[in-house]
Amino acid sequence: MEKKGNFLRQNSAQERMLDEFSYANRLPLWGFLVLIGLFLTGAILIQYTARSNGIIMISNQPVPLKTLTGAFSAICNVCVLSMVVLYKKPGFIFSVVILLAQYPSLIKQFLNQNYTSISGIFTNTFIIIASCIVYSFVHRAQLYQMRMRDQAVTDRLTGIANRFATNELMKYLIQRREKFAFVVIKFHNFNNINNTLGQQAGDEALKQIADRMTKIMESGSTGTKDFVATRKGNDFLLVIRDFTSEESIRNTIDVYLEAMSRKIIVKDVDFVLSSCVGYSVYPEDADDEQTIFDYAYVAMYNAKKANVSGTICRFSKDLLDSDNSVDIERTIRHALDNDGVFYNLQPQFDTNHKLRGFEALARIRDEQNNVISPVVFIPVAEKTGLVDKIDQKVLFDASKFIGAIVKKTHSDVILSVNASVRHLMRTGFVDEIKAALKESGLPANQLEIEITESILIESVDKAIECIKQISDLGVRIAVDDFGTGYSSLSYLNSFPADLIKVDRSFIITMNSSETSKQFVAAIIALGHVMNYKVIAEGVENQEQLDTLNQIGCDLIQGFVWGRPMDPEEAAKLIGK
Ligand code: C2E
Ligand code: MG
Ligand code: MG
Numbered sequence: 001m002e003k004k005g006n007f008l009r010q011n012s013a014q015e016r017m018l019d020e021f022s023y024a025n026r027l028p029l030w031g032f033l034v035l036i037g038l039f040l041t042g043a044i045l046i047q048y049t050a051r052s053n054g055i056i057m058i059s060n061q062p063v064p065l066k067t068l069t070g071a072f073s074a075i076c077n078v079c080v081l082s083m084v085v086l087y088k089k090p091g092f093i094f095s096v097v098i099l100l101a102q103y104p105s106l107i108k109q110f111l112n113q114n115y116t117s118i119s120g121i122f123t124n125t126f127i128i129i130a131s132c133i134v135y136s137f138v139h140r141a142q143l144y145q146m147r148m149r150d151q152a153v154t155d156r157l158t159g160i161a162n163r164f165a166t167n168e169l170m171k172y173l174i175q176r177r178e179k180f181a182f183v184v185i186k187f188h189n190f191n192n193i194n195n196t197l198g199q200q201a202g203d204e205a206l207k208q209i210a211d212r213m214t215k216i217m218e219s220g221s222t223g224t225k226d227f228v229a230t231r232k233g234n235d236f237l238l239v240i241r242d243f244t245s246e247e248s249i250r251n252t253i254d255v256y257l258e259a260m261s262r263k264i265i266v267k268d269v270d271f272v273l274s275s276c277v278g279y280s281v282y283p284e285d286a287d288d289e290q291t292i293f294d295y296a297y298v299a300m301y302n303a304k305k306a307n308v309s310g311t312i313c314r315f316s317k318d319l320l321d322s323d324n325s326v327d328i329e330r331t332i333r334h335a336l337d338n339d340g341v342f343y344n345l346q347p348q349f350d351t352n353h354k355l356r357g358f359e360a361l362a363r364i365r366d367e368q369n370n371v372i373s374p375v376v377f378i379p380v381a382e383k384t385g386l387v388d389k390i391d392q393k394v395l396f397d398a399s400k401f402i403g404a405i406v407k408k409t410h411s412d413v414i415l416s417v418n419a420s421v422r423h424l425m426r427t428g429f430v431d432e433i434k435a436a437l438k439e440s441g442l443p444a445n446q447l448e449i450e451i452t453e454s455i456l457i458e459s460v461d462k463a464i465e466c467i468k469q470i471s472d473l474g475v476r477i478a479v480d481d482f483g484t485g486y487s488s489l490s491y492l493n494s495f496p497a498d499l500i501k502v503d504r505s506f507i508i509t510m511n512s513s514e515t516s517k518q519f520v521a522a523i524i525a526l527g528h529v530m531n532y533k534v535i536a537e538g539v540e541n542q543e544q545l546d547t548l549n550q551i552g553c554d555l556i557q558g559f560v561w562g563r564p565m566d567p568e569e570a571a572k573l574i575g576k
Contacts, residue, residue: 004352023276031087039079042079047070050117081131157207170182179241180280182240182293224252226239233370276306276309277308277312279312280298305326331372346361349557357414358558362394382420385422402442417453444473448477451467464495481503499555502523506523507539508538522560535556
């Protein structure tokens with residue numbers, strides 16, 4: 001625990017990020033100054049009214065000014081307690097100092113036989129005691145909150161930051177538009193330790209690696225500002241800031257790799273770990289933390305393919321289409337054979353925030369139980385034909401889950417599932433949908449199939465034929481990622497779609513580029529002319545929501561109102 005605390009304090013990037021979780025630190029300084037001002041004004045008015053023999057008229061009644069002393073005293077007390085509760089230590093210290101500072105004057109008045117000061121002495125004494133009691137409770141609660149906070153961002157085994165902390169840091173940097181590189185380090189042969197010496201030895205090795213990385217980070221020897229973290233399994237993560245060039249990123253990575261390539265001694269046995277590294281760079285590669293994360297993994301899998309320890313690969317868009325995907329393919333096969341394919345549900349809402357339904361999004365688990373994003377595995381699955389099995393699994397599992405809820409609650413939520421066009425055009429897809437509907441009991445009009453526009457265009461006629469068959473079953477059709485393909489009005493016109501999904505890339509730029517905003521407005525108008533509903537994907541903030549409302553968008557999907565979640569959580573949302 002000592003070590004963790006130390007680590008957290010030493011890393012200013014993480015410290016700042018952690019501070020943002022803390023409610024106390026978010027209160028503005030001006031609030032503190034207002035409370036001080038109120039307190040001082042109250043204190044001056046107490047002195048003035050206590051000594052005054054003046055009279056004021058309230059509702060035509062003469063009232064001695066002295067009677068107001070109690071009211072000003074109450075204001076001062078409220079200020080003191082507010083400072084202690086809201087501003088904790090600084091509030092407490094200021095309150096006690098200022099209350100103690102009043103004693104000499106109060107005692108002097110008492111000695112001069114001005115006995116009205118007795119009530120002041122009593123009030124001050126009691127309010128100091130009350131402040132101490134309140135502060136001790138607030139302080140204990142704050143310590144508890146900090147402990148919880150540290151646990152939430154720390155990996156239990158190694159004591160270094162975890163994936164959640166990394167995500168939060170990346171979000172923080174993106175908010176400030178600060179460039180950074182995100183690096184994933186994976187070991188090829190880590191399982192050798194687990195397999196030969198057992199899990200405990202593996203844990204010991206991970207601790208040693210974490211120690212080495214922490215030492216480098218704290219020494220500042222890389223010349224860049226680094227943040228070290230780990231992820232469940234045995235992946236290590238790095239966020240590199242303040243680099244001057246691609247070369248300086250590489251140099252930093254090299255320093256860490258060198259430390260990791262030195263032998264590790266566990267239970268008197270020497271091991272040399274071989275590693276591969278992938279990284280992506282904000283803002284060049286993507287502008288959200290999730291995509292940056294996924295892209296670094298794409299690069300890492302590419303580096304792993306070389307099977308040479310120390311291979312470093314930088315993400316590039318070509319990698320998404322590259323054939324270097326043997327590892328990912330193996331991971332997908334492993335997941336399919338070991339019940340490692342599952343799904344999350346992301347809610348969709350109308351503009352009044354009423355739940356419309358959920359999109360099922362596939363995930364897989366690799367051998368180390370790490371969750372792999374579809375951005376990484378769907379392109380490979382499509383190429384290898386494995387996507388059919390993934391789509392099928394998600395379709396059957398998600399329909400069964402939502403079908404059971406619908407049966408019980410008569411809810412009208414819609415379940416959207418993604419279908420790869422390869423899968424869609426395979427004979428038997430319509431039968432699959434029929435079987436899923438039958439098995440799950442989900443009404444056909446509560447199932448929606450999402451098809452990506454860009455792939456659609458490649459084989460329009462066949463695709464339209466298949467889509468018509470699905471539509472004839474009463475199942476809804478959505479056109480995914482709309483705007484990213486080469487939209488052809490003529491085919492859209494002959495297309496039995498119900499919903500257009502405006503791609504996230506337009507929503508991101510909508511508020512900074514008038515052209516993007518006009519483009520989204522045009523898609524919405526076009527959709528409405530063709531009798532489609534329009535949903536905006538990837539809506540992340542209130543500003544985007546306001547613009548979408550203003551230009552008449554029908555439905556919303558995005559982190560602003562709901563991230564992809566476990567089915568159980570989604571069930572609770574339906575229950576609400
Ligand atoms: P998609 O169908 O366009 O799904 C939406 C993606 O955007 C999801 O990413 C979702 O998590 C993400 N997203 C939603 N709202 C936000 C937001 O506010 N901000 C950000 N940054 N992202 C948001 P995910 O789950 O990584 O899926 C990526 C793509 O993988 C999907 O894009 C879809 O094309 C494909 N995919 C996912 N599941 C399946 C599946 O079961 N079958 C097939 N064939 N493809 C799938
Ligand atoms: Mg989709
Ligand atoms: Mg989409």
